[in-house]
Amino acid sequence: MNVRFARDNELDDINRLRKVVSDIHSAGIPEVFKAGPRNELWDLIYEIQKDPEKEIIVAEENGEICGYAILHHINKPENAFRYEQDYLDIDEFAVDSAHRRQGIASALVAFIREYARDKGFHRIELNMWEFNQSALAFYEAAGFKTYRRYMEMKV
Ligand SMILES: CC(C)(COP(=O)(O)OP(=O)(O)OC[C@H]1O[C@@H](n2cnc3c(N)ncnc32)[C@H](O)[C@@H]1OP(=O)(O)O)[C@@H](O)C(=O)NCCC(=O)NCCS
Numbered sequence: 001m002n003v004r005f006a007r008d009n010e011l012d013d014i015n016r017l018r019k020v021v022s023d024i025h026s027a028g029i030p031e032v033f034k035a036g037p038r039n040e041l042w043d044l045i046y047e048i049q050k051d052p053e054k055e056i057i058v059a060e061e062n063g064e065i066c067g068y069a070i071l072h073h074i075n076k077p078e079n080a081f082r083y084e085q086d087y088l089d090i091d092e093f094a095v096d097s098a099h100r101r102q103g104i105a106s107a108l109v110a111f112i113r114e115y116a117r118d119k120g121f122h123r124i125e126l127n128m129w130e131f132n133q134s135a136l137a138f139y140e141a142a143g144f145k146t147y148r149r150y151m152e153m154k155v
Contacts, residue, residue, distance in 0.1 A: 006056040
């Protein structure tokens with residue numbers, strides 16, 4: 001298995017994995033996430049590939065794209081409350097269901113850490129939805145720690 005940056009001719013394969021993530025979120029929080037196939041979402045991958053602040057990485061096994069991540073360089077300038085924040089955000093992350101529990105997501109994280117170090121980032125960040133407990137179990141196993149919480153009260 002090989003982890004590397006995505007090629008332009010792999011974007012449709014990546015969209016197939018993005019649909020899995022979209023379905024998980026629309027099933028988990030239907031009041032927030034749109035369901036069903038949406039061209040606007042699939043077309044976004046072409047914008048992401050062109051964006052100089054974003055990178056798409058893939059895990060490839062025997063010629064098949066079996067995992068992907070979208071990375072986003074975030075810079076928030078200093079303001080009255082905070083110092084400048086400069087970090088690498090993982091916008092999207094998934095492994096094909098037929099290839100899970102084989103260390104592919106762990107290999108993606110190892111690649112992302114190496115890339116972040118090379119680029120001089122000191123932090124990698126991601127956010128996730130509380131219903132997605134299997135993703136939480138993976139992220140914690142990979143070494144991520146919760147440092148901030150969003151709370152809500154339904155009224
Ligand atoms: C979360 C996800 C990326 C993990 O991918 P993976 O390739 O199966 O993960 P790995 O094989 O590298 O797992 C490494 C370790 O993480 C933990 N882990 C991974 N998946 C887990 C799960 N479903 N439940 C509990 N622990 C899990 C385990 O400790 C595992 O080690 P082990 O297999 O030796 O027990 C994958 O399940 C996925 O794509 N889920 C759907 C998409 C998604 O939710 N993305 C995140 C959106 S925020």
